[in-house]
Amino acid sequence: MATQYGLLFDVTECVGCGECYTACKVKNGLKEPKEDFLTDHLSQHTYTVLEDHDGNYIRRMCMHCADPACASVCPIAAIVKTPEGPVVYDGDKCMGCRYCMQACPHHIPRYEWHSNTPVIHKCTMCYDRVKNGEQTACAEACPTGATLFGTLDELKTEAKKRIAENPDKYYPEVYGMTEAGGTNVLILSPVSFDQLGLASNLPKTALPQLTQQALDKIPAVVGAGSVFLTGMYWLTKRKNQISKEKNHAEGDLK
Amino acid sequence: MKSKIASLFTFWRVVGGLIVISGLYYTYIRFTQGIGAVSNLSDVSPWGLWIGFDILCGVGLAAGGFTICAITHIFNIERFKPLTRPAILTAFLGYVLVVVALLIDLGKPWNIWHAIIMWNPRSVMFEVAWCVMLYTTVLFLEFSPVIVERFNLQKLQSILKKIAVPVMILGVLLSTLHQSSLGSLFLIVPQKMHPLWYTPMLPVYFYMTAIATGFAMVVFESYLSSRAFGKELELPLLSTCGLISVSTLGIYFVIKMTELALSGNISYIFAGDFLANMFLAEMLVGVIIPGAILLSKHRRRNRTYLYTGIIFVITGFLMNRMNVGVTSISVYTGTNYFPAVGEVAITLMIVVFGMMAFKFAVKNFPVFSADH
Numbered sequence: 001m002a003t004q005y006g007l008l009f010d011v012t013e014c015v016g017c018g019e020c021y022t023a024c025k026v027k028n029g030l031k032e033p034k035e036d037f038l039t040d041h042l043s044q045h046t047y048t049v050l051e052d053h054d055g056n057y058i059r060r061m062c063m064h065c066a067d068p069a070c071a072s073v074c075p076i077a078a079i080v081k082t083p084e085g086p087v088v089y090d091g092d093k094c095m096g097c098r099y100c101m102q103a104c105p106h107h108i109p110r111y112e113w114h115s116n117t118p119v120i121h122k123c124t125m126c127y128d129r130v131k132n133g134e135q136t137a138c139a140e141a142c143p144t145g146a147t148l149f150g151t152l153d154e155l156k157t158e159a160k161k162r163i164a165e166n167p168d169k170y171y172p173e174v175y176g177m178t179e180a181g182g183t184n185v186l187i188l189s190p191v192s193f194d195q196l197g198l199a200s201n202l203p204k205t206a207l208p209q210l211t212q213q214a215l216d217k218i219p220a221v222v223g224a225g226s227v228f229l230t231g232m233y234w235l236t237k238r239k240n241q242i243s244k245e246k247n248h249a250e251g252d253l254k
Numbered sequence: 255m256k257s258k259i260a261s262l263f264t265f266w267r268v269v270g271g272l273i274v275i276s277g278l279y280y281t282y283i284r285f286t287q288g289i290g291a292v293s294n295l296s297d298v299s300p301w302g303l304w305i306g307f308d309i310l311c312g313v314g315l316a317a318g319g320f321t322i323c324a325i326t327h328i329f330n331i332e333r334f335k336p337l338t339r340p341a342i343l344t345a346f347l348g349y350v351l352v353v354v355a356l357l358i359d360l361g362k363p364w365n366i367w368h369a370i371i372m373w374n375p376r377s378v379m380f381e382v383a384w385c386v387m388l389y390t391t392v393l394f395l396e397f398s399p400v401i402v403e404r405f406n407l408q409k410l411q412s413i414l415k416k417i418a419v420p421v422m423i424l425g426v427l428l429s430t431l432h433q434s435s436l437g438s439l440f441l442i443v444p445q446k447m448h449p450l451w452y453t454p455m456l457p458v459y460f461y462m463t464a465i466a467t468g469f470a471m472v473v474f475e476s477y478l479s480s481r482a483f484g485k486e487l488e489l490p491l492l493s494t495c496g497l498i499s500v501s502t503l504g505i506y507f508v509i510k511m512t513e514l515a516l517s518g519n520i521s522y523i524f525a526g527d528f529l530a531n532m533f534l535a536e537m538l539v540g541v542i543i544p545g546a547i548l549l550s551k552h553r554r555r556n557r558t559y560l561y562t563g564i565i566f567v568i569t570g571f572l573m574n575r576m577n578v579g580v581t582s583i584s585v586y587t588g589t590n591y592f593p594a595v596g597e598v599a600i601t602l603m604i605v606v607f608g609m610m611a612f613k614f615a616v617k618n619f620p621v622f623s624a625d626h
Contacts, residue, residue, distance in 0.1 A: 043297070069442050075379035076365075076372035095368055096361020099379050101300035103442040110297050111361070113290025118361040201445045211378050214438040214457050218381070222427055229328050229423045236330035 002083035004152040005130050006184035007139060008159055009059050011196065012169055013146035016050055016057040023141030024048045027126060044112050047123040048138060051197060056189070058196040059138075059147065062087060062108045062123040063176065064184035065206070070100035070109060072208035079120075085152060085184040086127040091119035105180045105202050125184070152184055159186050181206025270606045277603020280596040284358060292596030299584050299591035306579030308355030308601055310436055311572050312348055314460075317468030318475075319345020319393060320429035327422040336487055337495075339400060339621045340475050341468075346393040347611050351604050353386065358600060378438045385432035392425040400619045433464040440578060449519040450533045451582040455509070462506040463540075463571055469499040470567040475612075477561050479622060482613065487622075493554040499567055500541075500548040507541045529585050532577055540570015 018037040024047050025033040034040045040049050041060075048061040068087045071079040078093035079100055096118055101109045112118035126136040139149035148155065159174045175187035180202045187198070194200040284292045295302050322341035325334045357363040369383040395414070402410045437460030444452055453459075473495050476487040514520040523530055547563035548554050554563075584591040593601075615621060 072374075072376045073379060073442055074374055075377045075383050076368045077374040077377075078372075093365070093368055093372055094362060095365035096363070097359075097379060098300040098361065099377075099439070101297065105445060107298065111300065112288070113296065114288040116286065116288060118288065199445065203444060207442050207444070208376060210441040210444060210454070211438055212376065213454065214435075214441055215376070215378065215381065218431060221430060225427050225430060226423060229324070229426055233328045233330070233419060233423070236328075240330050240332070 004083075004085040004184065005125070005150065006064065006085055006152040006155050006186060007125070007136065008148040008150065008155040008186045008188070010146050010148070010162070011056050011058055011187065011189040011191075013144045014050075014057040014059075015144055015146070016052065017143060018050055019141040019143060020048060020059060020138035020147055021046075021050055023137040024123070027137035042108065042110055044110050044121040047121065053191075053196050056191060056196060058187070058189075058198070060108075060197075061138075061185065062125070063106050063179075064123075064125050065105075065180055066182040066184065067206035067208050069103040069105060069180065069207040072211065073099040073103040075099070082127060082131075084127070084130055086125035086130055087122075088124050088127050089120050089122065094119055103207070105199055105207060107199070155186055159188055162188060178204040181209075270610070273599070273602045273606045276599045277606075280599045281358060281603070283596065284600070289359075289361065292594065292600070294591055294594040294597065296589075296591075298587075298589040301583075302580060302591055303593035303597045303601055304355055304359040306576045307572070308359070308604060309352055310575040310579045312352040312355065313432065313436060314464045314467050314571060314575060315471055315568070316345040316348030316352075317429065317433060317464040318471040319348075319396070319468070320426050321465055321468040322472060323396065323422045324426045327419065328426065333491060336622075337472050337491070339397075340479070340487075340616075341472050342393060342396045343400075343615055343621055344471060344475055344612065346390070346397045347608055347615070349386065349390045349393055350611075351608050353390065354607070355601075355604055356386075378435050378441070381431065381435045382439065385428050385435060389425065389428040389432055392421055392428060395421050396425060400621060404619050430461065434458065434461040436460050437578070443583065446583050446587050447578075448522070448529050448582040448586040449517075450514070450522050450529065451578050453513060453517070455513055456578070459506060459510065462502055462509075463574060466499045466502040466506070467568060467571040469495040469502075470564045470571070473499075473560065473564045474568060477564075478612075479616060483616065483622070489555065489557065489560075493548075493551075493560055496548045496554050496560050496564060500545045500563070503541045503567065504545055504549075507537070507545075529582060532573075532581055536570060536573040536577055538570075539566055540574060544570070 016038070021037045021040070022033050024030070025045075028047060030045045030047065032045060038050055038052050040046055042049055048059055051058050051060060064085055064087045065081075068079070068081055071077070071081050071087060075097065076093050076095065078091070079087060079089045081087050098111060098120075100120060101111060108122050110121045112121070126134075126138075129136060135149035136147075139147045142148075148158070150158070156174070156177070163170045163172060163174070169190060171189045171192055173193075175189065175193050175198055176183035176185055179199070181204070187193070187196075189196055192200075280292045289295055293302060293304075318337075318341040322334060322337045325331050326338045357366070360366060366383075369380060370387075374380050395417070399411065399414050399418075402414060434457035437456035437458070440447060440452070440456055441454065473492045476492055511520070514523070523533060544563040544566040547559055547566070553559040580591065583589075
């Protein structure tokens, strides 16, 4: 398996300058960067935003789950988890069922509601750059190192190290280690995650397992079902035949 | 008296016509200005009335097709035979209309065929897509003897007769998968759906309630056709359908309540909030009231009681699907989606199309004829 990449966002390092927001807009050719960027929200024109939660700045963006619900639910595999980690989407394949939006535990995918050829929009972790060994536009633009690009293993080690070295500075967990089975975007925070508006009621296991448990039963249902139905057909038909013959026989006797 | 009936008939025609015109208008807007122009769907509530009602309810209401087929052609219970054709017809029309609704709801419906070549077997939606495609074909095959008979094509008739049993078995299997998979769709949102509805048992519950509703629909159709054409199926048969329907719901009710008790979520029922009341209403209308009416043999054999009970079953079923598909998620996550006029207009148009098609078929093909 290829090396997995990810991002580490350290809330305590972020000064809320918005360079990541602007860099993302420029890199993806998205229109209208807002002067007052803290009031912007995710949309088809915005793949990452900064939110101010009582002086703590948090980035909202696709978390690039280890086993993404969006990719598992897409009936035609228009969304896939790449071996390098980024979760990417192919608008030409998409038929627009929007199951990815329904399934995403982080409320990330955005849709073109006023288009006749609508597609999904979300952060791609600059897959075209990552594929070529470059870092993401947001990480490159970050002046403080609050958004750090690296291999997922390195980032996990780094995150744990920071908590161990400065236990007073951080909430004692890394967001993204276990949330919905883990994510490639990790978050370090001085406060609990729900105070930053992050989804904090997620199961620790990957969400696709929940649907997989149902899908796994299909072969058994089909197998047992066909045997049962065929058997019942044969049995009841035979039974009807016998009772008919019996009626005939009785009729003959009379 | 006669002119009164005639004017009533015209009244409903006018209403139907107005519904279709407004539905077509909103469909035009939807295909020229996007889904957002006619609906309240948004990034926080990507699924709404069209999925909750047109798809989830539509497929469930079509469940009579497979339950009756199983009884008449697989369990070979002869006395149910008169129910077969109306049940298959409704199921087929139901599925065609579900596809129509899907074509409106999908963002890029012209890509719908992608599911045939771009596979993702991990997706419940992929399973749903294949079930819709295959089962609609099966339903057409199941209904085709009626068309073939009408035009007296004897060679085709004998071929269809030969493949009838395997086709029926396939139909029951596909329906089982499809009805349950609509419940499985929501297994992926454990943190978004209220615990009174979210459970790993969703596919089983969807299946059971679909079976109950399938039988209820057979009775309901007989009622409609008795009013429209004076053709009605015999009462003892219909009351047996009513009994099967509420018995299935009774088993569902016991399992559902046991499961809520075991998971500790049962206390949510008495929380007194909006969703708790929706749950109580759903159970009261869909299970308890029809159960109280139809478990009595005396009342079941009474036409008025039977039809009343059945209408409760169907209403409760619609409430359940709307609760699972829309309300339990939108209220729980605080998005508070409510359908827009355009969404309602398009949905009503599809319902009217269904009624028109059913009427046309019953009028022109031997659907309610006794011997086949």
